[in-house]
Amino acid sequence: MSPFLSNSHTHSIYCDGKNKPEEMIAAAKANGFVSLGFSGHGNPGFASTWSMKPENQEKYIQHIRSLQPSHDGVRIWCGMELDAMATPEALEITRGLDYRLGSMHYFYAADHAPQADGDPDVLIKYRDEEFAGDGIALTQRYYDIFVEFLNREKPEIIGHFDLIRKWALKRQLFDPESPVYRKIALNALERAFPCGGVLEVNTGGIARGYLPDPYPTQELLNAWREMGGKVTITSDCHDFNNLTCAFDQAYDMIKQAGFKVIHRLGTGDALWDEVEI
Ligand SMILES: [Zn+2]
Numbered sequence: 001m002s003p004f005l006s007n008s009h010t011h012s013i014y015c016d017g018k019n020k021p022e023e024m025i026a027a028a029k030a031n032g033f034v035s036l037g038f039s040g041h042g043n044p045g046f047a048s049t050w051s052m053k054p055e056n057q058e059k060y061i062q063h064i065r066s067l068q069p070s071h072d073g074v075r076i077w078c079g080m081e082l083d084a085m086a087t088p089e090a091l092e093i094t095r096g097l098d099y100r101l102g103s104m105h106y107f108y109a110a111d112h113a114p115q116a117d118g119d120p121d122v123l124i125k126y127r128d129e130e131f132a133g134d135g136i137a138l139t140q141r142y143y144d145i146f147v148e149f150l151n152r153e154k155p156e157i158i159g160h161f162d163l164i165r166k167w168a169l170k171r172q173l174f175d176p177e178s179p180v181y182r183k184i185a186l187n188a189l190e191r192a193f194p195c196g197g198v199l200e201v202n203t204g205g206i207a208r209g210y211l212p213d214p215y216p217t218q219e220l221l222n223a224w225r226e227m228g229g230k231v232t233i234t235s236d237c238h239d240f241n242n243l244t245c246a247f248d249q250a251y252d253m254i255k256q257a258g259f260k261v262i263h264r265l266g267t268g269d270a271l272w273d274e275v276e277i
């Protein structure tokens with residue numbers, strides 16, 4: 001069993017997840033979880049195939065709220081994952097939630113827009129047309145959009161910080177080991193620090209077979225610890241079979257970075273409990 005008994009990045013049938021909230025909670029209980037947070041993809045204010053439909057968002061919130069404060073002995077939290085391109089109107093519904101998880105997927109506000117973790121052919125075409133094939137320039141754009149959004153919206157959780165790495169090696173989008181890229185990512189992390197969010201170590205890329213390691217890299221995690229940042233572990237779960245995917249690996253990375261505590265969704269009234277490593 002994993003040493004980390006919670007997950008704040010959980011999807012369900014309300015967006016692009018496979019399971020009903022109750023099924024996800026049953027899996028959480030089976031894994032000995034003390035808490036579980038739902039983070040359905042908030043509708044960004046434009047058509048988005050994998051986000052909740054506007055008319056389903058209230059139902060989602062009501063459903064998750066109906067399972068609170070706890071269900072089957074697991075403390076339940078109601079959040080949403082917001083996209084950096086979400087319109088101000090679309091963000092309104094997210095303000096009263098228990099927490100918000102801020103992520104960068106879309107490069108501009110349209111469903112056919114290139115996405116950091118979307119269709120790699122679309123992303124490569126965008127790199128070639130918008131940046132004359134310069135993948136590093138693409139990563140700079142990615143981080144600039146993300147950092148501005150994080151500092152503006154101040155979400156409680158910073159989602160998959162270096163998601164742009166997803167297609168770096170598999171499709172040669174850019175070289176993630178190059179000093180110039182690593183400097184851009186480190187600089188972005190420093191600029192994001194003032195948003196105050198807890199950085200997730202997200203194993204979703206492993207669960208879905210894209211990457212051998214979580215977001216972010218060990219190097220970024222080490223830097224975050226030096227800055228005094230806070231961390232949590234998540235599986236970006238879309239299928240209850242992957243609820244604790246690679247949690248041991250994430251835990252080891254956090255330990256290796258020198259963190260003394262991990263933030264875990266609370267079991268009482270406070271959003272976070274600090275768990276000693
Ligand atoms: Zn995401």
Ligand SMILES: [Zn+2]
Pocket residue numbers: 009011081236
């Ligand atoms: Zn997600």
